[in-house]
Amino acid sequence: MKLFENKKLKVWFDEALLNASPENCFDPEYWQEQGKIVGNAKGRGTTWFIQLNDIQGALRHYRRGGLFGRLVSDHYFFSGWEQTRSYQEFQILNHLKQSGVNVPRPVAARAIKKHVCYQADLLTERVPDARDLVSVLQEKPLSDAMYQKIGKEIRKMHDAQVNHTDLNIHNILIDNQEKVWIIDFDKCFCMRKNNTLWKDNNLKRLHRSFAKELVKSNIHFNRLAWEKLVLAYKDK
Structure with a gap:
């Protein structure tokens, strides 16, 4: 730098x-x-x-x-x-x-x-050839494999001790190679390793975002999809 x-x-x-x-x-x-x-x-x-x-x-x-x-x-x-x-x-x-x-x-x-x-x-x-989850899920459901990729990417972010205070489905992108990206880290910060509550709060915020867009934007999403994401997040 x-x-x-x-x-x-x-x-x-x-x-x-x-x-x-x-x-x-x-x-x-x-x-x-x-x-x-x-x-x-x-x-x-x-x-x-x-x-x-x-x-x-x-x-x-x-x-x-x-x-x-x-x-x-x-x-x-x-x-x-x-x-x-x-x-x-x-x-x-x-x-x-x-x-x-x-x-x-x-x-x-x-x-x-x-x-x-x-x-x-x-x-x-600028992430090339990428769309946020809202626009993708308005067209079609995601595969189990994609939800697993999302869960693992969030886990990598958390393993780096970064608290994404606005983790929502507008801030998760998928490119044309089916690679998952996380964006918009304004007001985000690194946490101490002995503090873990923020990780659950990130996931809860993300789940609320899915539920909100299910009503607002008519996205393809259900409980089983969320479970796939969480299982991949927890799997080391």
Whole structure:
């Protein structure tokens, strides 16, 4: 990991993946001028998809959700550079990648200090040819083998002691090689090994997500599918 910094700015980046100046790489207009923007997705904000060297990147600006987010959309209280959300997520992704978990590679993270607050951005690898579980399950049921893969991938993440505080079926992807990926590690963190309750809470949150989308999105899902996932998770 390389670091670019000045008085009010820090950028952490992987120079093997980033083919632009760390000063410019979080500016969508810069990428537009280079003809490198290949698409976007709308959500809480806009995620820009950018052609890097041999991969595509996903660039997003950190924004708040909920009622408070309507008042303060993208500013966070500054308590140190290593406590910024962008740095934390960059480090979590690096840790998980080194632990053998299928997550996007982090390319660059930025934090800009503004008085007592900061703003943040993150550029990660875009998982190629992948769809989230909601869109997949709207079309057809998953095989037992796929549920087993999902359970094992979550177990790898937990063995790396990472607490995914928003584990839901929008944050689990399947690519066209039937490889399972886990994404969106904002506000996630590493836990001490003597604490295990959070693992059950992650799984309960995921199960609630399946149940919610069963009603909301009419996905193909049932109790036996969940049992397959949990059995694979528990199987060492």
